[in-house]
Amino acid sequence: MSARPQGRAGRLWLRQRVTAAEAALDLLERKLGILRDQQDELHRLAGATGEEWERRCREADRLLTRATLLGGRRVLPLSSTGERAGLTVEQTTLMGVTYPRRVVFDLPDRPAPFPSGIALAPARRACRAALEAACAHAAAAAAAAAVDAEVTATRQRVRAIERRRLPRLRAALNEIEVALEEREREDGARLRLLAGHDDRP
Structure with a gap:
């Protein structure tokens, strides 16, 4: 604690x-509640979102296996459009904590350059859905981790004030009073x- 004035000024x-x-x-406790x-x-x-991602992955695996069985392994390289996927992370802020609100997966939905079997189109759609589900889960998991860290830090600040700062200040105030x-x-x-x-004669 820094040096304090003495006497009434100190009080x-x-x-x-x-x-x-x-x-x-009080503010930290309200922040912690929110x-x-x-x-x-x-x-x-x-x-x-984790459960949805797993479900979408199982569906994509099932349809890819089906496409491979019907068209052979050669259909998988032919299914590529050569386009690069993009990701956009949209952020939000709550009580001073910034975290991902969502991750947008951007992949042009163009047909493959060569015919690659009727079973491959549903497999491609399922893979895209699995990737979108993975992005949704990544955003939710990262957001939860960011808020977890802030909850821990805020709880530590609350404890520091409750257990150290206020007791020391109150003890010093009591002493000076x-x-x-x-x-x-x-x-x-x-x-x-x-x-x-003075009253004496």
């Missing part, structure tokens, strides 16, 4: 800091003593 100084610490604690609500929602979303009361009693006793001497 005022400490009262102001106790008030500020209590206000900070973050915990969002944390629960993001973990549910991450669980749901006791000292001031003692000094006021001594001053009062001296004044009464002096007043008693």
Whole structure:
């Protein structure tokens, strides 16, 4: 704790800091409540998107296996359009925490340059759906991780104020108030003593 003024100025100084610490604690606790609500929602979303990703992957595997069985392994290289996929990460911010709101998977949906079998078109669509599901899950998992980290940091700040900052300030304030009361009693006793001497004939 930094050096503080003594006497009545010190008492005022400490009262102001106790008030500020209590206000900070209140704000942090409210922030923590909002973050915990969002944390629960993001973990549910991450669980749901993870299940959807697994389901889409199983479907893509099934359709790719079917396409391979019907057309042979040679159909898989022929299914490529040669286009590059793109990803766009859209961010959002809550209570000072920035995290991915969604990841947009962008792949031009053009037909393969060569005929590659009737079974390959559904497999291509299923693979695209699996990639989109992977992006949704990646965004949800990254968002949950970012909010988890902020919840942990905010909880640590709350504990630091509750267990260290406020107790030290309150103890110092109590100490200075006791000292001031003692000094006021001594001053009062001296004044009464002096007043008693002045009353003598």
